[in-house]
Amino acid sequence: MILYFVRHGNAGDGSMGADDDQRQLTTAGVEALRAAALLWRRLNLRPDVVLTSPLPRSLQTAELLVAGLGLREPPVVDERLRPGAAWGDLARAMAAHPQARRLMYVGHEPDLSRAVGLLTGAGSVRMRKGSVACVEFPGVPEPGAGELAWLIDPDLYTVPAEGAPTLVRVAAYGIVLDEADRLLLCRLSEGEVKPGWWTLPGGGLDFGEDPRDAVLRELTEETGLTGEVISLAGVESYARAGATDRAGPLRFQAIQIIYRIRLTGGTLRDEADGSTDRVAWFSRAELAGIPMVGLAKVAARLAFA
Numbered sequence: 001m002i003l004y005f006v007r008h009g010n011a012g013d014g015s016m017g018a019d020d021d022q023r024q025l026t027t028a029g030v031e032a033l034r035a036a037a038l039l040w041r042r043l044n045l046r047p048d049v050v051l052t053s054p055l056p057r058s059l060q061t062a063e064l065l066v067a068g069l070g071l072r073e074p075p076v077v078d079e080r081l082r083p084g085a086a087w088g089d090l091a092r093a094m095a096a097h098p099q100a101r102r103l104m105y106v107g108h109e110p111d112l113s114r115a116v117g118l119l120t121g122a123g124s125v126r127m128r129k130g131s132v133a134c135v136e137f138p139g140v141p142e143p144g145a146g147e148l149a150w151l152i153d154p155d156l157y158t159v160p161a162e163g164a165p166t167l168v169r170v171a172a173y174g175i176v177l178d179e180a181d182r183l184l185l186c187r188l189s190e191g192e193v194k195p196g197w198w199t200l201p202g203g204g205l206d207f208g209e210d211p212r213d214a215v216l217r218e219l220t221e222e223t224g225l226t227g228e229v230i231s232l233a234g235v236e237s238y239a240r241a242g243a244t245d246r247a248g249p250l251r252f253q254a255i256q257i258i259y260r261i262r263l264t265g266g267t268l269r270d271e272a273d274g275s276t277d278r279v280a281w282f283s284r285a286e287l288a289g290i291p292m293v294g295l296a297k298v299a300a301r302l303a304f305a
Contacts, residue, residue, distance in 0.1 A: 037068025130154035173202030
């Protein structure tokens, strides 16, 4: 059996207020889902049943999906898919359609990512707005029995033309070791690309700022510590042709400058209301047990080479 999990499209930011349930898709959200139809058809998405949360942003997403795939049957509204749904709720909703061999849920976070993680045994799953995950089972869907066949990021829906605007982000990061040879890392907070994952202290340059000044500024902002630059450790770069911002599609490139830093003072503390929410030291052995972004993995290899 195959289960599809679809997070509703872009409906702006939630307020957690009384009107939050009434949020509808933004114009950009609708356009992105319409653009996604070509990719969905190429993947041969043919759910027998599409179940959706009754909230407008989910129902609209389900309707756009059904239209984009050319399905005959409209989506089925199921109250069990409201925000806060657990796998038990989704399983009971599925049981109401015993003939379906390919069933799709359209709903909310963190409900869907938790269900995918539970069913596949994945340690961490993050579904952005408009994402689609496909989980395959050899028999009846149950926790730990599924295989995550694929997960589509919504950036894939629209590939910008050659003339699309280009954004280059330059950032500076620090490799900091203590006297016990432990590496200093910061945990990404909610709202970041990979919340709960660990990265190096550092961040983007302000206009006109020297990267060596930027890495020391970020070090203090995120950890409370002060330091001095010892040497350049390396430079990493990646590009994404399908990135988006509020203005639409763009070509994005990140340049990450990595320095070796010697501590000079300060008191270790977590960052408040920032891109990270925790700071900690990790030995080489301990690094194997935590989720790290690619930049942190590169830094670990450089630090302990």
